[in-house]
Structure formats: C-alpha cells, structure tokens
Amino acid sequence: MFMRIDHIGIACRDLEEKIAFFSETFELTVVAREVNEEQGVKEAMLHIADGEGGGSYIQLLEPLSDDSPVGKFLAKRGEGVHHVAFGVRDVTQTMDKIHQKGVRLLDERPRHGSMGSQIAFLHPKDVGGMLTELVQAARPEQTEK
Ligand code: V0V
Ligand code: CO
Secondary structure, three states, X not given: OOOEEEEXXXXXXXXXXXXXXXXXXXXXXXXXXXXEOOOOEEEEEEEEEEEOOEXXXXXXXXXXXXXXXXXXXXXXXXXXXXXXXXXXOOHHHHHHHHHHOOOOEOXXXXXXXXHHOEEEEEOHHHOXXXXXXXXXXXXXXXXXX
C-alpha cells in the first residue's frame, strides 16, 4: 500500500528561519515552495532522496492563520512534527481501502498538495495519534510549468 515515506511535515512559526536551519544543518536543498490557501499553509520541501514513484522530503509548514490546522497545532502543542505522509500509487483507491477498514478520512476526495501531488489526510485519533497523509506524486509532465 505504502511505497515510501514521502515527507515528514514540521509545524513552525517562522518558515525562513527553519529553512535556514534545516538546509544548513543537514545539507538539504529546498526544491519547492508554495502557498496553499486551501490547507492554510506556506510550505517548503527539502529534498532527501528519490524513491519508487517519487522522492522523500522534509516539509516545513508555517500557518497562514491561527485558525488553520497548523495554526491550531502550534497553539496547542508548539513547534514539531505535525504529520507523516506516505507515498501511494493511487490516492483514491488507497483512501477507499483504508476507509473500509474503519479509519476516518478527513477528506472526501483528494486535494491539491505540494509539487502537483494529490493528497488526503486520515484522522490522527484512528492512527495511533499520528496525523497521516497519503500522497500520489505528480507524474513528471504534470509538474512542468
Ligand atoms: C490535532 N490532533 C493531532 C494533530 N492535530 N494529533 C496528532 N497530530 C496532529 N497534527 C489531535 C488533537 O490533539 C485532538 O486530540 C484531536 O486530534 C482533534 O483535534 P482538534 O484540535 O480538536 O481539531 P482541529 O480542528 O485542530 O483538527 C485536527 C485535524 C485538522 C487533524 C482534523 O488539523 C485537519 O483536518 N488536518 C488535515 C489538514 C492539514 O493538516 N493540513 C496542513 C498540512 P484530543 O485533544 O481530542 O485528544 S498541508 C500539507 O501537508 C500539504 C499541502 C502537503 O503535504 O502538500
Ligand atoms: Co504534507
């Protein structure tokens, strides 16, 4: 079902400061930046490695507002790991399979994610307290601008 860890999402208050820290400390390169209004975040992807069907990354997330998912998380828990995202071949099919096993989906249909991906979230309370994201990476031709 899962092909790789696509990314670890980290909630931060100051995106630029955390980009500087992660890129300098771990020698990682920022490969994408995006403001995602629907998800209420400003985010950056730092590349780690390439895997089957896509790469793996650290995703740094700064909230666009206090009442967004990441804004609420910061207020409640402070900075730190916000979610773990797994790479899947077909996000809709994987959502159906997982839903049939009794795990609540936070999205009824896939949403737009970083770098042209299709994403969907699973309820953290049904996954041992871990907010879980499914990622179907864009095919190369879909990421070309
Ligand atoms: C909340 N909870 C978490 C959590 N956020 N547990 C683990 N990890 C998290 N990140 C717990 C929280 O402590 C509560 O537990 C319970 O879940 C319900 O949380 P709540 O505070 O009552 O509810 P909200 O309104 O904060 O909503 C939480 C959820 C929300 C997870 C439903 O954040 C959501 O819909 N997230 C999905 C979208 C998202 O996170 N987007 C930002 C990343 P107790 O206190 O009841 O025990 S965007 C992204 O990754 C992109 C674009 C990408 O990858 O490309
Ligand atoms: Co993510």
